[in-house]
Amino acid sequence: MSATDVTRTDLPVVDVTPTDDEAPSTEGPTVAGRVARGLAWLALVWVLLCYPGNVLSPFDVPAFDANRMSEAVIFAIIGLSLNVLIGYAGQVSLGHQAFVGIGAFTSAYVVTDLTQEVVLGVLVAALVGAAQAVLLGLVSLRLTGLYFALVTLVYGVMAQQSIFAIESFTGGTAGKIAPRPTGFESDFRYYYFSLIGLALVLLVDWRMLRTKGGRALLALRENPRVAQTWGIDTKAYTLFAFGVSGLFAGLGGGLLAHRDLQVVANPFDFNLALVFVLMTTIGGLRNRLGVVLGSAFFAFLRNGYLVEKLKLEEGIGPIPGPLGAIDMSPEFAPLVFGPILLLLVLTRLPGGFGQLARPFQEWLAGRRFRWIPADDEVVVNDVRA
Amino acid sequence: MSAPETVLSTTGVSIRFGGVQALSEVDLRADRWEIVGIIGPNGAGKTTLFNCITGFYAATSGRVRFKGEDVTDLPVHQRAARGMGRTFQNVGLVKGSTVGENLKSAQHLQTRYGALGALFGSTRASEVEREATERARAILDLVHLGHLWDTRIAGLPYGIQKRLEIAAVLATDPELLLLDEPGSGLGPEEADELGDFLLDIRERFQLTIVLIDHHVPLVTRISDYMYCLNLGQVLCEGQPEDVRNHPDVVRAYLGIDPDAEVA
């Protein structure tokens, strides 16, 4: 049956064929275009795989920098975890630092107290993260979005003041030692270890979304009634989303622990929870690349890498550094600029970094370089409230 | 000849919201392959009845039986799994996704593979996915909208969305179709075509259909049996022509007494 079969005169024929502007280009890129794209891909791969590890690189990256890049990778994992919760399942968590912290302490505990391998520790951390997330998920089934967000907030605070203060588990104020895995002791090697974690997370996320689980999540987030009439058990899938989110967060926490070599409760405070939410939202919800970019950006901002490399404080030669000009110590930069970026994204650029990156993504994939406006829905808007 | 099998029956279904008795003692029945029509003025409780049948509301009293089984206490998705399909007044689709994604999501119950297999791309999972895509395309072709596979629902015209919604619910492989005002927004000729379409899919997919609509001629034409609801109660039921012309029904819709003398 062809599309023209039913064009009876009384049926309004709606022409919904895409116009030239929207239609993807049918011819491939030119030879020059292909070469350019190939080089760009190569550069990207090199930046990701070679530069931070001082492998095949003329630059000599200090170990300290490699360490900061690991942090960016781990933040990306955490961002993806929060993305599953906010972007796919439609729940806001203001206590996500608890998920990460529990993962960190669990991994440290398993490796130090139970003397197991780091890989096992991180795995257990992921599972514990998933379990605790599912428990919270059960609570979410009974509460609407706003109240649930508040519960997560209090949970996060409680985790920091109570769970992380249990001496036997966390070592109290002294914290817990978290050694590096064998074979990945150096900061450079650990970067690759973290990268493997990120690759795993991306793989699972990608596969999940392409299969019925992912479709079920998207359906239930936007239109739970219809999802149910299609046979989707919305409660079970919500818990599933929480589980996956907790899995990723626990994994991130574990990786963070062994990067820091020691875990203490202090950093897992409410400000961190906010940073997580900010970086995921600014990255662009449901856009994996955006979330990765946004999270990395915030990590680099927080640990001073961006400020240092871009000389935002001291300036370059006669050009004053913007931070120095306003007398801002770099550690406060994320606190001030984060919210400003958030407001910009919420009001002007709903797709966040992901939207900014789309043209490049399209180009690298062999298509034309063009601006793609965000989807009609403002991205954070369809969170259940 | 054996008695027709009753696919859907509600007995004494009542529901109360706060101070309002939205439904009282509604008895409804749909036998296999019947098209049952429900008409009634706005606020009569027709959609509320559908919500009770499908499980979105829990009736205060009464039972719902589907294919002989008492499903009154089952959640929505389990009733759907047993073969109950339903459309909504405000187009039940995932508007942010494409047509293709919607049709594949609707086949949730038919895509059977384990989570682990899905995660790591087992051959079984890929095969099932491919089958789902083929089925989805076939159904889409049936409504002559195959060219819209990659289009997002959100931008499409209302009439097209309604057709897509029916396609999606067909993809769930239902035995019973509960259609909530499928003809809303359609003119009389389009309503006519919708009627033909419903008769066609009843044959093709061996469906039982219960249909709420305000296009009384449409409902009268295609129904085998008809109910009229008013103020939460069954006002009258029977053969479509009889119901349509019943004085109570006319009074309920038009507010005038058809037997009264015209001045």
Next chain:
Amino acid sequence: MGLLAVTGTDLVQSLVIGVVNGAVYALIALGLVLVYRSSGIFNFAQAEFGTVAVYGAYFSFSYWGFPYVVAAVFGVACGTAAALLTERFVIRPLAQGPKVTLLVATAGIALLSIGTAFWRTGDNALRFFDPLTQWQGARIAGVQISGQRILTLVLLAAAVAALTAFFRSPYGLAVLAASQDPDASALVGLDVKRISMLVWGIAGVLGAGAGILLQGGNAFTPGAITSLALIPGFTAAVIGGLTSLPGAVLGGMVIGMLESFGRLSTFDFVPGASSVSVFVVLLVVLLARPEGLLGGRTA
């Protein structure tokens, strides 16, 4: 041992401290309830209006030589200005979206305020602002309660009375109407924008007042009020029922007491007992009675 070691005096003292601290949380909760009832928005930045007020008062007093009272009033004005700015540039553009977006946005504002305070005043600088009254206060059940704290309790009662009267007045009714249906309200001639400004202005005054009352006589740092009082404050609001003003007060007292009981030495074996008890109570209330202890339906 343990539980039996609590004496009657301990309990009573805990109670008293709890009520006094609770007044502080209640003040924050009042501002939260006001905004929530008027717009359905949960204002994370409520405590920061207080911080802005305190810094404003401090700087004008110490650096610009304002007389004390003027400085205090100036502080309140600063806090109110912060609230109005938030309303204009954050709330209004996003008002049509879901409430959770606004929650995140106001949380961002709080973060911005904290970050700005750190930036402009340097890390963790301790400042000191004189209390509003030098009165030593009273001694109840063996606990010395400062004049400032008693003043807080009095002003809290006054605020509740004033707000209750407000919601009964034509202005208050207009606010409620606009909150339920902005379009319909606009159609009958209510200036929805002005109403929004009014609400946030009052919230600003409340938050600013709470800040000055809280911090007077104490050393304060950036974000102090948020970290100490916001979470207990909104837990108080939620427990009391987000739409109930008396509920906010009741909730504040409950949280104050929970915290102070949690600090009793008998509970030393549970680390962070205060926050655990707050979490448990919050969860229980929300799951069992989502409208809170005193909340009714949001009509």
